[in-house]
Every structure is written in structure tokens, then in C-alpha cells.
Amino acid sequence: xxxxxxxxxxxxxxxxxxxxxxxxxxxxxxxxxxxxxxxxxxxxxxxxxxxxxxxxxxxxxxxxxxxxxxxxxxxxxxxxxxxxxxxxxxxxxxxxxxxxxxxxxxxxxxxxxxxxxxxxxxxxxxxxxxxxxxxxxxxxxxxxxxxxxxxxxxxxxxxxxxxxxxxxxxxxxxxxxxxxxxxxxxxxxxxxxxxxxxxxxxxxxxxxxxxxxxxxxxxxxxxxxxxxxxxxxxxxxxxxxxxxxxxxxxxxxxxxxxxxxxxxxxxxxxxxxxxxxxxxxxxxxxxxxxxxxxxxxxxxxxxxxxxxxxxxxxxxxxxxxxxxxxxxxxxxxxxxxxxxxxxxxxxxxxxxxxxxxxxxxxxxxxxxxxxxxxxxxxxxxxxxxxxxxxxxxxxxxxxxxxxxxxxxxxxxxxxxxxxxxxxxxxxxxxxxxxxxxx
Amino acid sequence: xxxxxxxxxxxxxxxxxxxxxxxxxxxxxxxxxxxxxxxxxxxxxxxxxxxxxxxxxxxxxxxxxxxxxxxxxxxxxxxxxxxxxxxxxxxxxxxxxxxxxxxxxxxxxxxxxxxxxxxxxxxxxxxxxxxxxxxxxxxxxxxxxxxxxxxxxxxxxxxxxxxxxxxxxxxxxxxxxxxxxxxxxxxxxxxxxxxxxxxxxxxxxxxxxxxxxxxxxxxxxxxxxxxxxxxxxxxxxxxxxxxxxxxxxxxxxxxxxxxxxxxxxxxxxxxxxxxxxxxxxxxxxxxxxxxxxxxxxxxxxxxxxxxxxxxxxxxxxxxxxxxxxxxxxxxxxxxxxxxxxxxxxxxxxxxxxxxxx
Numbered sequence: 057x058x059x060x061x062x063x064x065x066x067x068x069x070x071x072x073x074x075x076x077x078x079x080x081x082x083x084x085x086x087x088x089x090x091x092x093x094x095x096x097x098x099x100x101x102x103x104x105x106x107x108x109x110x111x112x113x114x115x116x117x118x119x120x121x122x123x124x125x126x127x128x129x130x131x132x133x134x135x136x137x138x139x140x141x142x143x144x145x146x147x148x149x150x151x152x153x154x155x156x157x158x159x160x161x162x163x164x165x166x167x168x169x170x171x172x173x174x175x176x177x178x179x180x181x182x183x184x185x186x187x188x189x190x191x192x193x194x195x196x197x198x199x200x201x202x203x204x205x206x207x208x209x210x211x212x213x214x215x216x217x218x219x220x221x222x223x224x225x226x227x228x229x230x231x232x233x234x235x236x237x238x239x240x241x242x243x244x245x246x247x248x249x250x251x252x253x254x255x256x257x258x259x260x261x262x263x264x265x266x267x268x269x270x271x272x273x274x275x276x277x278x279x280x281x282x283x284x285x286x287x288x289x290x291x292x293x294x295x296x297x298x299x300x301x302x303x304x305x306x307x308x309x310x311x312x313x314x315x316x317x318x319x320x321x322x323x324x325x326x327x328x329x330x331x332x333x334x335x336x337x338x339x340x341x342x343x344x345x346x347x348x349x350x351x352x353x354x355x356x357x358x359x360x361x362x363x364x365x366x367x368x369x370x371x372x373x374x375x376x377x378x379x380x381x382x383x384x385x386x387x388x389x390x391x392x393x394x395x396x397x398x399x400x401x402x403x404x405x406x407x408x409x410x411x412x413x414x415x416x417x418x419x420x421x422x423x424x425x426x427x428x429x430x431x432x433x434x435x436x437x438x439x440x441x442x443x444x445x446x447x448x449x450x451x452x453x454x455x456x457x458x459x460x461x462x463x464x465x466x467x468x469x470x471x472x473x474x475x476x477x478x479x480x481x482x483x484x485x486x487x488x489x490x491x492x493x494x
Numbered sequence: 495x496x497x498x499x500x501x502x503x504x505x506x507x508x509x510x511x512x513x514x515x516x517x518x519x520x521x522x523x524x525x526x527x528x529x530x531x532x533x534x535x536x537x538x539x540x541x542x543x544x545x546x547x548x549x550x551x552x553x554x555x556x557x558x559x560x561x562x563x564x565x566x567x568x569x570x571x572x573x574x575x576x577x578x579x580x581x582x583x584x585x586x587x588x589x590x591x592x593x594x595x596x597x598x599x600x601x602x603x604x605x606x607x608x609x610x611x612x613x614x615x616x617x618x619x620x621x622x623x624x625x626x627x628x629x630x631x632x633x634x635x636x637x638x639x640x641x642x643x644x645x646x647x648x649x650x651x652x653x654x655x656x657x658x659x660x661x662x663x664x665x666x667x668x669x670x671x672x673x674x675x676x677x678x679x680x681x682x683x684x685x686x687x688x689x690x691x692x693x694x695x696x697x698x699x700x701x702x703x704x705x706x707x708x709x710x711x712x713x714x715x716x717x718x719x720x721x722x723x724x725x726x727x728x729x730x731x732x733x734x735x736x737x738x739x740x741x742x743x744x745x746x747x748x749x750x751x752x753x754x755x756x757x758x759x760x761x762x763x764x765x766x767x768x769x770x771x772x773x774x775x776x777x778x779x780x781x782x783x784x785x786x787x788x789x790x791x792x793x794x795x796x797x798x799x800x801x802x803x804x805x806x807x808x809x810x811x812x813x814x815x816x817x818x819x820x821x822x823x824x825x826x827x828x829x830x831x832x833x834x835x836x837x838x839x840x841x842x843x844x845x846x847x848x849x850x851x
Contacts, residue, residue, distance in 0.1 A: 070697075077669050085699050087579065087610045111598070113680070113695055120677045120695070127665065127675070127699045130599065133606035136575035140530065159554060159630040160595065167568040171530045171576040190693035191598040221566070228517075228524035233562040233765070235517060235524055251632035254556040258528055258566050348672045 061442045061478045062319055062449025062491065063469075064104045064148070065097040068457050070114070072124045073325070075345045075455050082458050084125050087137060089458035094138045096458075097145055100465030101479050103490045104146025104177055104266075105138065106288070106451050107131050111155055112188045114388030116354050117363065121388075123350050132164045139172035146487030148177035148268055153210040154203060155183055155192045158249060161210070162217035165265050166257040174261030174486030178214075179268040179288065182207045187387050204275045209248040211267065211283055216242050217255045218264055226258055262488045281307035281318060285491065288451055289322045292424055297322060297446030319448040319491060326427040326434055326452060328463050339428045342455050343419045352415040355422070358386040359396045359403075369415040373400075373407050424453075431463075435471030442477065498824045501790060502797030502839055503817075504547045504587065504724075504741060505809060507536050509564040512745050512801035515765030517564055520804045528568055530576040536805055537577050540584050543813035544830050546838045547585030547707075549618055549799065550574060554591050555626035562766075571603055571617070578611035585835030587616035587709055592649040593642055594622055594631050598692055600649065601656035608701035613834035616707030618724070621646040621714075640715075641689075647716035648687040650708055655683040657705055658846045659695035681848045703836050704844035712740075721841055724799045726771040732794030739796045739839055742789075743772030747803045748811040752777045762803060772801070779811050783819030 067090060068074040075081060083089050094105050109131050114121040131149035138147055147168060151161050161178065169176035182203035183189075198206060222238030236258070243252040269284035271277060280287040281304055291300040305315040327342060329335025347355070349369035357364050360374065361382035367374055378396035407417045427434040441447045454460020472478035484493050509527060510517035517524060526532040537548050552570035557563060570588035578586060586607060590600055600617075608615035621642035622628075628636045637645065664679035683694035710717045712725030712735065723738040725731050731740050745768060749755035759776045768774060773789070775782050786798060802808035820826035832838060 076667055076674055081667075085609060087612070091579065110697060112693070113697060120675070120680055122673045122675050122677045125674055127660070127697065129606035129609055129698050130602035132569075132572060133575045133603045133610065136572040137578050137606075137610035139576050140579040155596065156599075157594070157631050157633075163554070163569055164572060167572045170528045170568055171572060173529075190691070192596050192692075193690040226524045226528075226566075227561075230518045233515075233518060235561060235563060236565045237561055239556065239565065249632060251630055253626055253630045256554070256556050256566050257568060258525075350672050 058475070058477050059442055059448075061438060061472055062321055063100070063102045063478070064106050064146075064321060064449070064451040065093055065102055065461050066106045066108070066323065066451050066453040067093055068454055068460065069108050069128050070110055070124065070126050072346050072351050073453060073455055074125045074457050075342060076125055077345060078456055080456055080459060084457055085127050085129060087134070090134055090138060091141050092458035093461060094142050094145055096461045096465050098142045100461070100469045101482060102145060103449070104148045104175075104487055106148045106179070107134060107150060109150035109152065109181070110388060111152065111183065112191055112388055114386070116386045117357070121354070121386075123348065123354065132168060135168050135176070136171055139168065139175065142175075144175070144482045144485065144490075146175045146177055146266065146490060147172055148179055148266070150179040150181055152181055152183040153207040154198060155188065158210050158213040158244075159217065159251065159255075162214040162255065163257055165214070166218060166260045169260035169262055169265045170257065174488070176260070176262070177266035177268055177286070177487055179270060180207055180211055180284075181270060185387075201275075204279060206248045208279055208283070209246050213244045213246075213249050213251070215264060216244055218260065220255045221257070221259045223259045223263070262486050266487050266491065277304050278307060280304065281313070282311045284318060285488075286319045286321055289320060290424065291322050291446075294441060294444065294446050297441060298444065301445050301447065316492075321449045321451050322447050323424060323453055324427060324450040325424055325455060326464060326468070327455075328429070328431055328434060328467060330430065332429050332433060335428045335430065339426065343423075346455070347415055347419050347422070349415060352418040354386070355418045356414060358384070359399050361385050361396065367414065370413045373404055373414055373417065431467035432471050435468050435475070438468070439472065439475060439477050499787065499790060501786060501820065501826050502739060502741060503545045503800060503826070504549055504585075504797070505540050505545055505800040505802065505812075506549050506551065507533055507805065508551045508801075509805075511804040511808065513762045513766070513768060513803045514559070514563045515762055516804040518765060519761065520807060522805065524564070527564065528566070530573065533573055534577045534580055536809060537581050537584050537586075539806065539809055539813050541581055543817040544827050545584065545813070545817070546797070547587045547616060547835055549587045550589065552589040552591065553624070553627065554594055554622065554630055555624055571607060575607050575610055578607060578614070581611070581614075583614075583830045583833070585614045585616055585707070585838055586611055587618055587707065587835075589618040589620050591622050591627070592619050592646045593637060594627060594634075597649045597652045597690065598656065598696075601653035601696055602698040604653065604706050605657055605696070605698045605701040608703055608706045613702035613836075615701070615703065616709055616722070616835050618709045618711070619646055619650050619720070620711065643714050643716050645689040646710070646714065647719060648689055650710070650719055652683065652685045652687070652692050654705055654708070655685060655847065656692070656694055656696040657700055658848050659683050660699045661846055661849050662700055662704070664699065700846070703834050704846065705836075707835050707839060707841065722839065728773065728793045728795070739841070740794065741797045741799045742793070742795050743801060744798045745769075745772060745774040745801045745803055746782065746808050746812060747774075747776040748779050748782065748808050748816070750778060752781070759803075768803075779815030780819055782812070783816045783823065786816075786820065787823065787825045
């Protein structure tokens with residue numbers, strides 16, 4: 057039997073991915089949008105639905121960014137509500153280990169696991185800044201290394217809580233009046249947390265809800281190799297995907313784990329067309345809608361840390377260099393560039409070589425793993441990545457809310473099923489069974 | 495319907511019922527208390543009777559007591575989120591703990607419950623005063639009762655500011671200018687209180703009701719800001735809370751004859767006494783229907799927070815017989831006349847504190 061493809065659906069949230077100007081674009085916030093995507097993913101027999109998180113509205117140049125989609129609901133609340141309108145689909149949410157406490161996260165994820173009958177997953181992220189902390193009691197800033205220390209101890213603590221009820225603790229002996237027995241006290245004493253007591257939630261249907269980790273750095277890979285069930289990565293090309301895959305899987309034995317115990321699922325977008333040419337033409341249109349002139353300039357300003365509003369997005373890159381010492385102009389985006397001068401030099405070289413305007417360059421450098429083609433071609437390509445160990449599957453990011461996944465489910469999934477690389481129906485009830493039963 | 499006062503009715507869905515031994519005498523299996531289906535079934539009963547709302551108690555600690563009582567529970571707000579899409583009329587009012595839960599998370603969670611229920615969310619905002627909860631978080635000392643209540647009042651204040659931090663109509667999707675939102679309609683709340691500060695704006699747009707309904711227990715000295723106050727002490731209640739919707743807690747033990755109800759009560763009391771606090775009624779559904787309007791009129795109450803001794807037995811009798819009798823007497827709605835919890839409670843539209851008049 058060939059290797060089976062794993063698939064997840066990302067609700068296209070807060071950023072410029074969602075083409076909100078498309079007439080088919082619906083609400084980003086109404087529950088019906090979440091329900092539609094979840095039902096579609098379940099109809100397509102997907103492993104899980106994935107929600108991101110951001111705990112402060114993005115700002116650019118001192119003002120709330122108004123060109124991207126903003127506004128999203130609370131992650132755990134939406135997942136719990138989605139458990140009502142789905143029966144098999146896994147429900148994965150991102151919760152920061154910086155601005156939450158282990159007892160509460162353990163309780164929320166365990167509650168969703170019960171309410172959904174064993175379909176909960178937690179994507180553990182660390183939050184980078186005191187800027188977001190201004191919305192929270194604990195506020196504050198954690199240094200990069202401390203964030204991972206906190207995250208690791210946070211997850212370990214959460215698991216201690218999940219394990220603290222015996223699997224058969226709910227006795228229910230009416231005659232003798234024993235409701236529950238076997239609720240252990242937890243005691244966790246470490247550098248980050250010093251807590252003790254009793255957990256309020258019985259052991260969940262999955263025992264341990266699924267843990268997802270999104271990390272590219274060395275610390276992130278190590279953390280995932282040690283503790284996660286799924287790693288959500290950003291490796292675009294087949295080659296870089298293979299390298300990442302090999303690197304992460306190589307780390308597992310040191311933690312006493314088999315390669316199959318950690319699944320690698322990069323984010324990917326897709327564009328379908330009746331012909332290959334149609335698909336590429338449509339993909340180009342989408343990219344231009346996602347990267348409007350103002351978005352392109354703002355993107356450049358993130359690296360330059362200068363006001364570039366006087367520049368024409370359809371013109372060449374600025375001659376002025378980034379200001380490496382300036383405060384960032386943009387808050388709330390993940391910043392990947394540590395050396396803005398080097399980034400600018402690299403981008404200038406790309407723009408010069410390919411003769412790109414600012415907008416074209418931004419489109420070029422922000423391209424992610426993208427499957428473009430006919431349904432058959434996309435299915436072939438997804439399968440090629442999986443069979444050649446560049447990924448175990450993908451977290452698909454549609455560009456339209458909420459109907460962006462429909463065509464993939466209707467047209468691409470049947471091709472994957474025909475090839476025998478994707479389930480034609482769920483064989484288990486829990487997310488853990490979807491991901492790991494053979 | 496005439497001019498008789500219209501009652502408001504909420505019902506508690508805690509455990510297997512209000513009485514600690516309810517789980518022993520009902521058909522409810524312990525494991526059922528950790529499923530959505532249990533709460534959905536009871537919320538549907540309440541909804542079929544057009545009751546205003548259901549509540550679900552919560553704390554961030556295990557219930558006190560020994561093996562003989564219900565111990566353990568799921569997050570109340572998430573439990574109600576899990577029944578929100580499958581109900582259409584009933585208001586959903588989970589307890590939330592304001593001492594340890596971040597106000598920012600709380601604000602978005604309740605707003606999101608309001609989105610998922612299409613305007614039927616409320617919260618019962620409750621401070622924590624237990625040492626057990628402090629040790630579960632490990633970063634604070636036990637607050638004094640006065641401080642916990644004052645912090646609760648601050649939380650209630652800031653979550654409403656966060657709900658208002660997006661004006662209605664902030665999402666414009668203006669194609670010509672490329673603006674998804676009108677940032678003039680978003681507001682930093684810049685809240686600086688005694689206990690915490692919050693910058694804002696919310697990450698979540700203003701919810702359907704504008705302000706989901708905030709309820710508090712009436713023993714709080716800071717209850718004045720809340721729109722619904724649940725009281726156990728009926729005397730002088732109207733004097734203490736002149737503007738709020740006042741609902742008195744009322745435990746019920748019902749049966750077709752008064753004798754049978756008394757028998758049920760005794761059977762429960764053989765296991766354990768009834769919890770202290772609030773009114774209680776033991777008798778027939780019809781007698782209860784006669785009693786409620788009298789009690790409300792005598793004490794200036796707007797209604798009752800019904801606490802069935804045993805779920806579903808007492809809730810089933812209450813909805814099947816007491817409610818129709820109240821309807822026949824013209825003191826309770828025949829069907830929902832609105833779609834939101836605010837409408838059920840007659841609370842009117844919530845004004846946005848940031849919007850220009």
C-alpha cells in the first residue's frame with residue numbers, strides 16, 4: 057500500500073491571503089463561514105481543520121493595518137461550536153503558551169476532546185512580544201530562549217494534567233455512592249511553573265489530544281521531534297521539503313520515537329483550472345489581488361523600517377537602504393528577517409535579474425508552496441511530495457472564505473482516492489486514529 | 495395576555511441536578527455529564543418551553559466533597575459553544591471565572607459564543623475565592639473577597655469596552671481604496687485598572703448582541719453594573735438592585751401530587767441535605783405555577799433562576815406542566831418573540847460607548 061496522504065484545512069484568517077474583494081468572499085467572522093469550511097473538509101474526509109491565532113490587531117506605521125483581513129473569533133470557542141456540526145473531522149487550534157496558563161489550556165483542549173468525542177488538537181506556539189502582552193494581565197516579554205523553555209515546560213505540565221485522572225475514574229456506583237475515584241493530585245514544580253492541585257476534566261477520549269507544533273528554527277524542530285504529533289512547516293519546494301523532512305525525522309530516535317510518530321504537514325495553497333493554462337492565469341490574478349500596491353509597499357516597509365509611501369509599487373525598488381537600527385514599522389506579523397540589509401541586497405538582485413517592480417518582487421518572494429493546475433495535476437503533485445518524503449501531507453490554505461476548499465474536495469480528492477493514497481471514508485472516530493492508524 | 499407582569503425564567507443545568515445526590519436517583523450516567531449530548535437534551539427541553547436561558551456553573555477547581563458527589567466538569571463556556579449551533583432560541587449563560595482567566599480571552603470567547611449562537615450569549619461573571627484555584631495557577635496569592643469582587647467588576651467593565659472596540663460597520667471591504675476595515679471605527683480601550691491593564695482593540699468584531707448579557711450573583715457588592723442579577727436573598731432585593739433584571743434562585747422538587755413531591759424530597763435528603771441558599775419549592779407543577787407570579791409581585795422580582803433538584807425529572811415536569819400553566823395565566827410568553835437573549839430579557843439594544851451618537 058502506498059504512503060497515505062494527510063490533509064488539513066486552514067481557515068483563511070487574518071492576512072492578505074484571503075481575497076476579500078472577490079464577489080464570492082463571505083464573512084470572515086460569522087459562524088456559518090466556519091461551519092461551511094468544516095463541513096466541506098469533513099465531506100472530503102480530511103484529517104483536521106486548523107485555526108491560527110493572533111492576539112492583537114496588526115499595526116503598520118503606528119496605525120491599525122486596514123488593508124488585510126482582520127477580525128477573528130476566539131479559537132477554542134469556535135472549535136467547540138464546530139464539534140456540534142461535524143462528527144469525524146479533527147479540530148485543531150492554536151493557543152499561545154506565552155499568554156495562557158497550563159491549567160486553563162489543558163482544560164480547554166481536554167473539554168473540546170470530550171465534546172467532540174476525541175477530535176481535539178492543540179497547536180503550541182510561543183508569542184514573541186511585549187506588544188501583544190499589553191492585552192494580558194501577565195503582559196511582559198520573554199526572551200526567545202525563555203519562550204521555548206516556557207513552551208516545553210508548559211506542554212509537559214499540560215500532559216501531566218491530562219494524565220492525572222485514571223482512565224476508569226468515573227465509577228458511577230449509585231448503590232454505594234461512588235461517583236468518581238482515582239483523581240490524582242498533580243504537583244508540578246519547575247523553573248516556569250510551580251503548581252499543584254486536582255484537574256477538573258476526566259481522561260479524554262484520545263487520552264492525549266493531538267499536539268501540533270509550528271517551528272522552523274533549530275529549537276522548534278527539536279521541540280517538535282521531542283514532543284509533537286504533527287509539525288506544521290513552511291517548506292515550499294520539493295527539495296527543501298525533503299531536506300526538512302529528513303532533518304526532522306532524523307531527530308526522532310534520540311527521543312525514543314519512530315519516524316512515523318511525527319507527521320510533517322507544510323502549509324500549501326492551491327489553484328485549480330480546467331486546463332493548466334487557466335489555472336496559471338487564475339493563480340496570477342489571485343496573487344495580484346492578494347498583493348495590492350499598498351500591501352506591496354507595506355511589505356517592503358517591514359524590512360526597510362522606513363516610510364516608503366512615496367514609492368510607486370509598479371516601479372523599481374527604492375535606492376535607499378533599510379534602516380537597520382529603526383524600530384519595526386509593522387507589529388503583529390511574524391518577522392523572519394534578522395538582517396534587513398542583507399535581505400534588501402538579495403531582493404535587489406532578484407528584482408534586477410528578473411526585471412521586477414516592487415509589487416512583482418513581493419509576489420515573487422512571498423510565494424508559498426502552491427499547487428497550480430488541473431485537478432489531476434494537483435493530485436499528482438500532492439502525491440509526489442508525499443511519496444518522495446517531502447511531506448506527510450498538507451495543511452491547505454484556500455484563498456476564498458468560506459468556499460475556497462469546495463473545488464479541492466470535489467475535484468482533487470477523488471483523484472487521490474483513485475490512486476489509493478487517500479481514505480474514501482474515515483476508518484476511526486478520533487483524530488489520533490485518522491493520523492496514526494494504518 | 496393582559497397587563498400581568500411577564501416573568502423571566504432561567505434554568506441551571508449543573509451536574510445531574512441541584513441536589514448532590516441527584517446523580518444517584520436519576521437515570522443520568524456519570525460519563526454523560528462529560529458529553530455535549532447531555533447539555534443539548536436539557537437545553538432543548540428549556541428551549542421548547544421558550545425559557546429565557548440556561549446556565550452552567552464552573553470553577554477552575556474540582557468541586558469540593560468526596561466520592562459521593564459529582565466531581566469534575568468541562569469548561570462551561572465551551573460546553574455551551576458545543577450546543578450553540580444545534581439550538582435556536584434558548585439563551586446560553588455559562589459561568590466564567592474572572593480572577594484567573596484573562597479578560598481579553600474572556601471577551602473574545604463570549605463574543606464568539608454570541609456569534610456561534612447568533613445572539614444568544616451571556617455570562618455569569620464570577621470571581622474565584624478558593625485557595626485551590628490559586629495553586630492551580632501558581633502566580634498569585636489568594637485575593638481578599640473585596641479585591642476579588644472589585645477585580646470582577648473591572649473585568650466586566652473591560653470586556654464590554656472590548657466588545658465596543660469595534661463599532662458596528664467597521665468592516666467596509668472598500669475595493670477602490672483597498673481597505674478591508676475603517677480604522678476610524680476601531681478603538682484602543684487603553685484600560686488601566688487597579689488589577690490589570692488592557693490595550694485593545696479586540697481581535698474579534700463586535701458581537702451580534704453588541705453586549706452579550708452580563709449576569710452576576712447578587713451577593714456581590716459590585717453587582718450594580720450587571721444587567722441580570724441572580725439573587726438568593728430575596729428580601730430588599732429591589733432596593734439593592736433598582737435597575738437590574740432580578741431573578742431569584744429557586745430549587746424545585748416536583749411531582750404529580752404534593753405528597754409524592756415531599757416523598758421525593760425526603761428520598762434525596764436521606765442522602766444529603768439540600769444546598770443552602772435561595773428559595774425552594776416542593777409540590778405540584780400547577781401549585782408552582784400559581785406561586786411564581788405571587789412571589790415575583792411580592793418581592794419585586796423579574797423572574798426566577800430555576801434549579802431542578804434532579805435533571806431531567808424536575809426540568810421535564812417544569813417545562814411540560816408549570817410553563818403551560820404560566821402561559822395560560824398570561825405571565826409567560828407563548829413563544830419567543832425575538833431571536834436574541836437581550837430580546838428575551840427585554841434589555842433593549844446595547845449602545846456602543848465609542849460610537850458617535
